[in-house]
Amino acid sequence: xxxxxxxxxxxxxxxxxxxxxxxxxxxxxxxxxxxxxxxxxxxxxxxxxxxxxxxxxxxxxxxxxxxxxxxxxxxxxxxxxxxxxxxxxxxxxxxxxxxxxxxxxxxxxxxxxxxxxxxxxxxxxxxxxxxxxxxxxxxxxxxxxxxxxxxxxxxxxxxxxxxxxxxxxxxxxxxxxxxxxxxxxxxxxxxxxxxxxxxxxxxx
Numbered sequence: 001x002x003x004x005x006x007x008x009x010x011x012x013x014x015x016x017x018x019x020x021x022x023x024x025x026x027x028x029x030x031x032x033x034x035x036x037x038x039x040x041x042x043x044x045x046x047x048x049x050x051x052x053x054x055x056x057x058x059x060x061x062x063x064x065x066x067x068x069x070x071x072x073x074x075x076x077x078x079x080x081x082x083x084x085x086x087x088x089x090x091x092x093x094x095x096x097x098x099x100x101x102x103x104x105x106x107x108x109x110x111x112x113x114x115x116x117x118x119x120x121x122x123x124x125x126x127x128x129x130x131x132x133x134x135x136x137x138x139x140x141x142x143x144x145x146x147x148x149x150x151x152x153x154x155x156x157x158x159x160x161x162x163x164x165x166x167x168x169x170x171x172x173x174x175x176x177x178x179x180x181x182x183x184x185x186x187x188x189x190x191x192x193x194x195x196x197x198x199x200x201x202x203x204x
Contacts, residue, residue: 014149017106022099035060050088087122117161
């Protein structure tokens with residue numbers, strides 16, 4: 001018997017993922033080198049690399065009331081304040097990790113959705129413009145969970161999602177390489193300028 005293919009075009013975000021906010025600390029996160037729990041904050045996010053797997057603050061003896069705060073590979077975290085409400089996928093190998101409350105956490109539950117695709121869709125210009133238009137606040141816009149839940153997500157077949165994600169990954173990799181090349185070029189030119197200046201000074 002041929003397996004029936006289910007074709008979906010749209011789903012509400014709250015049908016795709018369990019949505020919650022990151023952990024709200026009462027005070028500033030204090031780094032404990034011996035801590036076994038890593039905390040993802042805004043400084044741990046890069047536009048192209050996503051979650052940077054180093055430089056985390058660590059905390060010890062973290063025992064929240066709910067395990068929902070602990071992140072797993074494939075979870076999607078999304079900034080919920082500001083003008084760039086970007087989403088990023090939690091990579092493998094981070095260990096015991098949570099997100100601060102400046103992030104909304106999306107734990108994908110639908111078998112029809114690739115987490116990387118969901119992050120791409122949320123980051124797409126069209127979606128970002130829409131989210132900006134519905135964000136609340138004046139000086140610092142914020143995106144309430146109740147509004148985010150109702151966002152419609154376009155859903156091509158999973159294989160198509162994976163193709164799109166691979167192209168996006170290569171695009172971001174190219175951008176990172178270009179950024180590194182530009183930095184090396186800047187350092188090289190600065191070194192040449194310094195060398196030339198030193199020569200002029202020594203010759204006078």
